[in-house]
Amino acid sequence: MFSLCFLSLCVLLAIFAYALAPDDSENANQMHLSIHSKSPGFTVQILTIPSQGTSNGGLGAFFFGKKTTATEIPISTFSTTKDGILITEYTEEGSGGLQKEYKHSLFPAAKTPSEISTQYVSTKKFILGTDKYGRDLLSRMLIGIRISLAIGFVAVFISLVIGISLGAIAGYFGGKVDAAIMWLINVTWSIPTLLLVIAITLALGKGFWQVFIAVGLTMWVEVARVVRGQVMGVKEMQFVTAARALGYTDWRIITRHILPNAMAPVIIISAANFAGAILIESGLSFLGIGAQPPMPSWGGIIKDHYSYIILGKPYLAIIPGLAIMSLVTAFMLIGNALRDAMDVKAT
Numbered sequence: 001m002f003s004l005c006f007l008s009l010c011v012l013l014a015i016f017a018y019a020l021a022p023d024d025s026e027n028a029n030q031m032h033l034s035i036h037s038k039s040p041g042f043t044v045q046i047l048t049i050p051s052q053g054t055s056n057g058g059l060g061a062f063f064f065g066k067k068t069t070a071t072e073i074p075i076s077t078f079s080t081t082k083d084g085i086l087i088t089e090y091t092e093e094g095s096g097g098l099q100k101e102y103k104h105s106l107f108p109a110a111k112t113p114s115e116i117s118t119q120y121v122s123t124k125k126f127i128l129g130t131d132k133y134g135r136d137l138l139s140r141m142l143i144g145i146r147i148s149l150a151i152g153f154v155a156v157f158i159s160l161v162i163g164i165s166l167g168a169i170a171g172y173f174g175g176k177v178d179a180a181i182m183w184l185i186n187v188t189w190s191i192p193t194l195l196l197v198i199a200i201t202l203a204l205g206k207g208f209w210q211v212f213i214a215v216g217l218t219m220w221v222e223v224a225r226v227v228r229g230q231v232m233g234v235k236e237m238q239f240v241t242a243a244r245a246l247g248y249t250d251w252r253i254i255t256r257h258i259l260p261n262a263m264a265p266v267i268i269i270s271a272a273n274f275a276g277a278i279l280i281e282s283g284l285s286f287l288g289i290g291a292q293p294p295m296p297s298w299g300g301i302i303k304d305h306y307s308y309i310i311l312g313k314p315y316l317a318i319i320p321g322l323a324i325m326s327l328v329t330a331f332m333l334i335g336n337a338l339r340d341a342m343d344v345k346a347t
Helices: 002-015 058-064 113-120 137-173 175-190 193-204 208-216 220-234 238-245 250-261 264-287 298-310 315-341
Strands: 042-049 071-080 084-089 099-103 121-126
Touching: 002 137, 002 315, 042 113, 071 113, 084 113, 113 121, 137 175, 137 208, 137 220, 137 250, 137 264, 137 298, 137 315, 175 220, 193 208, 193 264, 208 264, 220 250, 220 264, 238 250, 264 298, 264 315, 298 315
Parallel strands: none
Antiparallel strands: 042 071, 042 121, 071 084, 084 099
16 A cells, blocks of 8 residues: 555656656756756755746646746856846855856846846755756656656556457467467567667667667567466356357457456556566666656666766765665555455465
């Protein structure tokens, strides 16, 4: 139940990621190089120079972030001048940064120069710190949930469609059809999963959807084997014999009579495959052939910061690592719970 609640929370965070993220720009890609690799809880003043163009709003911004060119500048100090605002850019030492003056005309909502500081200067707190590019780590972690959950859903869906179809056909018809499908299953089974995923990914090209397809095409084998075994057992039962005697088509017998009585193990396998898909996607992103920058991915965040483990800032890699571990563990625990709940032999 705790795992189910945790996964429900993750799904809600994925849906409302941009609404909850401090950085609601597209892919949470607002960079501040002067404040890179800051520890959790870091606070700094930010001057926001609004965009002169247009940015998306409404549902587009809610689900996919704001496409805006607004510039955010971390500052140490500022003062109002008669023509605008004079700022000192933030530096590691806290003083001696570059001074710049920005004209009042750049801030359309400020009627006078004195209003610039109240409307365009804010104090920003980075709860989980910043990454090596000065981006808000919390925002990228929240949006990264979408990648992990999406890869799980799509990959499991593809594996179920292929695995159930081939497994049901092999188990029901038997003979040469079964031999041909089992040959395909055994050949695919003999290839290491990660190696096969990498090969498919390189063939399809790097990208978001290519990873989904590649992972899904490698996870159907176990589903097909289990469905085949279940169908071979169920098709010998009396209600299937009765369905044949009534003249029902093979398609109707398979879909309406056999598969509904053979799906319990498949549901359990799907939970384990969901966890496996998340791990594979994280591994691909770590290798650089998964979700491509600037799209945030937990595996990609670890890739960018694994060297920081020995450079005194291990949290930059440990935080996404713990997130991956928690999500995978939750799915595995749910799979174990489903196995126990659907075990008809349990007392």
